[in-house]
Amino acid sequence: MVIRKGGALLLAVLLLAGGVFGAGKALRFFYQKAYPLGYGEMVLAACEEQGLEPAFVFAVIRTESSFRPGAESSVGARGLMQITEETFQWIQYRMKDESGTDYDDLFDPETNIRFGAFLLRTLLDEFGSEANALCAYHAGWGNAKKWMQDETYTPDGQNIETIPFGDTGRYVEKVLDTKETYKKLYEF
Secondary structure, eight states: OOHHHHHHHHHHHHHHHHHHHHHHHHHHHHHOOOOOOOOHHHHHHHHHHHTHHHHHHHHHHHHHHHOOTOOOTTOBBBBTTOOOOHHHHHHHHHTTOSOOOOGGGSSSHHHHHHHHHHHHHHHHHHHHHHHHHHHHHHEEEEEHHHHHHHHTTTTTSOOSSSSSSSHHHHHHHHHHHHHHHHHHHHOO
16 A cells, blocks of 8 residues: 555554544543443433432532442441431431431432432532532531631621631632532533
């Protein structure tokens, strides 16, 4: 086969483009493995029921438990969305749940996602933004309420700008960054 000068250049460009395209696909595949859609149907159903962005809920689950339904923290938070017993009881009361669900049921992915999504919706409604809701999710409702009422932390009276707990600040940033990655990787 004889390749002329112009044909060789075209062939080189096509091979380079194919390599870049292939590398792009490989990188996307890698990121999708690192940012999975675990328990996708359950998450999407809970998001639809609660009016939540799927990327937000997937980001919380990835950050909290890395999609491990048996995860348990040192303070006893359980399951995919890492819900403590006290928070579970508060959610159960707010949901008016009389199904007989108990704290051990939080290791069940569907139960955990349902309760966690309800909690996120409740906190979003109460605190007005994802960042504020995440402060309450991580540091507790009472702490977030205090920060919202203190202009040292919330100068505009609406957005917690200075989070006094370093671990909560890092948590909020990580979840919101992870949410953006999910939005770039997937179409919801």
